[in-house]
Amino acid sequence: ETSLAHNPESASTWELLARAHLRLGQYRQVVEAARRGLAIDPQESDLVSLLAMAHVELGETEQARAAAANAVRLDPESETAHLAYGHAALAAGDAKTAAAAFREVLRLDPGFDPARDLLVTALKRRNPLYRILSNLRGRFLGGWRMVLLLPAVPPLVAVFVLIAVLHWAAWVAEAVTVLRLARAKATRLLFEGVEARVALASCALLAAGVGVLALGIALGQDALGTAGAAVMALVTPVQEAAHTGSARGRRVLYGWTGLLVVAIVASVALGSTGVALLAVYAGIGTIWVAAGVRRFSPAPERPPGR
Incomplete structure (x- = not known):
């Protein structure tokens, strides 16, 4: 000037x-x-x-x-x-x-x-499906402060569940899209090893969850079937952790994911449908945990582009 x-x-x-x-x-x-x-x-x-x-x-x-x-x-x-x-x-x-x-x-x-x-x-x-779900996820962010409204407005739980499921579906679409691009000859070099591995892990969790859910239904074991749903819900914490810019934030979220895995295993061992159901809610609800973690462990500022 x-x-x-x-x-x-x-x-x-x-x-x-x-x-x-x-x-x-x-x-x-x-x-x-x-x-x-x-x-x-x-x-x-x-x-x-x-x-x-x-x-x-x-x-x-x-x-x-x-x-x-x-x-x-x-x-x-x-x-x-x-x-x-x-x-x-x-x-x-x-x-x-x-x-x-x-x-x-x-x-x-x-x-x-x-x-x-x-x-x-x-x-x-x-990918049209990825685009639609990504836009929905961006529109319904579900900031961590929303949790504070629950005691005052209990019916909001339905809105919370809808937002959480939309985010889960968007993360599934993210994983499938990345895995497809990472395996394609023309685009595989664009994807770092971590990104492709996280996508593969998310797709594996989805497939394993479907398998456990089907097995639980076939055997008539509610706890096992619900644990299968909880395994599928792990896609959200895994993806949220991988997409957190702060190293400390990633450690916290991966630790949270580990606790959810322990809860799922315990629910199967104890035959407890209640514990498995809580693991489902906690898994898809990780978007609020991640929002709080990012609030208190922000990612380091990246240098601007051209």
Whole structure:
């Protein structure tokens, strides 16, 4: 800002100011700075890319896509332009175009890890079921403070159960989608070992749970059948732990998962349907445990992308 006070006709300084506002989350100021710079140099692709990114964050999808397309037209070899184009396409729900854009970013700059993460996100969102369930999970977050409302409004338990089941279904879709992509020849290199192993473990828990549930029904043993449902519910704590950015938070959630496993084994050994049912509720209800853990053990801040 001091530099611009001395020389307001410097497009590169307006670009630097726009980047600073973008890092601070001041998206309207990004738009203003980018437009001031473009008034000086309309052919500056990076300024147009920053404008597109700001429109994405402001929810102005059509403006974002138009600006991003213009940035790519101005400089087809700019990874920043393709990154903005991918962000805009992803915000518009066009996962196929977004994936192509992020692949282009990685072609231009193979070491740019955020583009790899965004490509994985775009590939996942090409699965319609994953997309629907992921959107529902994002809409019904179920923050940990909601638990405090239960004593005042007991009927909310039905809402809690619905939210928990939606999250569980979304995590199942996540596991199946990741496992499919991790095994496909064209995309297997995009997935780290941990991510693929967690997906495999989640799918194995689902299959084992179905098997135990079926066995319990066949033998007429309620405790065994309910334990099968509890095993399936373990998908939520495993996925919540794996998707927690804080190492301490992951340890806490994996410890919680271990306690649930002990409870399930105990329910089978004791023939206790009540203990198994509590394990089911605790398993799918891990979304609130995880929300509290993340609140008190936040993930370390990642450096911003381009």
